[in-house]
Amino acid sequence: MGAGNFGDQVRIASRDEYGKVASAFNSMSMQLKRREELRRCLLAGVAHELRTPLTILQGKLDYLQQGGGLIEPERLLPLQDELIRLTRLVGDLHELSQAEAGKLSYEFKETDIRDVLERTVDRLLPGAEEKGIGIRLVNKAVRTHLTADPNRISQVFLNLLVNAIHYTPSGGSVDVLLQERRNQADEPVLTVEVRDNGPGIGPEHLPHLFDRFYRTDEARSRNSGGTGLGLAIAKEFVLAHRGEIRAQKSPGAGSAFIVTLPFDFGKLPPS
Numbered sequence: 001m002g003a004g005n006f007g008d009q010v011r012i013a014s015r016d017e018y019g020k021v022a023s024a025f026n027s028m029s030m031q032l033k034r035r036e037e038l039r040r041c042l043l044a045g046v047a048h049e050l051r052t053p054l055t056i057l058q059g060k061l062d063y064l065q066q067g068g069g070l071i072e073p074e075r076l077l078p079l080q081d082e083l084i085r086l087t088r089l090v091g092d093l094h095e096l097s098q099a100e101a102g103k104l105s106y107e108f109k110e111t112d113i114r115d116v117l118e119r120t121v122d123r124l125l126p127g128a129e130e131k132g133i134g135i136r137l138v139n140k141a142v143r144t145h146l147t148a149d150p151n152r153i154s155q156v157f158l159n160l161l162v163n164a165i166h167y168t169p170s171g172g173s174v175d176v177l178l179q180e181r182r183n184q185a186d187e188p189v190l191t192v193e194v195r196d197n198g199p200g201i202g203p204e205h206l207p208h209l210f211d212r213f214y215r216t217d218e219a220r221s222r223n224s225g226g227t228g229l230g231l232a233i234a235k236e237f238v239l240a241h242r243g244e245i246r247a248q249k250s251p252g253a254g255s256a257f258i259v260t261l262p263f264d265f266g267k268l269p270p271s
């Protein structure tokens with residue numbers, strides 16, 4: 001294992017202390033193997049995602065150069081688009097890797113989630129209206145204050161709402177529903193549900209949506225500028241709040257993303 005052969009297993013010949021040590025060794029070896037596989041997958045994913053915009057940039061630059069003569073500024077616009085996409089991808093990757101490594105700092109404080117949602121919706125309204133999509137915020141909770149990092153949690157709602165607007169065709173609608181509930185452990189929680197009446201998400205995709213780079217329709221999403229990292233980042237931020245995030249088919253058609261945040265976060269022991 002010291003030479004990097006993770007996953008090697010030793011034979012467990014007894015049930016005494018030697019057997020326990022051997023079994024602990026085997027499980028450690030498997031965990032190291034899984035981590036190594038994850039690291040390789042991430043590296044392959046990053047290389048793959050970076051290659052596409054770089055190839056496009058190179059192709060376009062070659063084409064412009066071969067044309068000779070002066071280049072009109074508007075012919076540089078597609079290059080700028082690719083650069084913006086690349087910068088966004090690298091920025092998202094940086095944020096996600098920091099979050100996964102537990103290196104992001106959070107400023108937890110008493111936060112009115114309704115207030116955060118109102119501001120996030122206001123920010124997106126002009127763009128949504130331009131696309132002919134209505135956004136409605138429905139608050140059914142009496143208590144909407146809890147301990148959270150307002151910036152990070154607003155980023156979560158922003159990612160969900162941007163997706164909802166993006167994947168919903170013109171004329172559609174997006175609802176944001178705020179409710180007080182109890183989770184499986186019977187603890188009081190606040191749920192934020194972002195529902196749209198877009199095309200929805202097939203059940204086969206639901207378990208993978210929060211994986212890095214996962215897209216249900218790769219070509220379409222890549223062309224329209226998604227990095228496939230928005231939901232992975234949202235998940236990390238929600239987990240840091242000891243909350244949960246999941247997706248399901250919305251009661252109408254379309255998709256529903258549900259974020260659950262514990263009211264007692266401030267009182268829970270540190271993890």
Ligand code: ADP
Binds near residue numbers: 221228
């Ligand atoms: P992207 O930047 O591609 O949107 P995300 O991580 O935010 O990446 O989302 C991952 C994938 O989940 C998207 O590419 C899309 O296929 C799917 N998805 C996310 N939100 C919705 C939605 N509201 N309706 C339909 N599909 C969605």
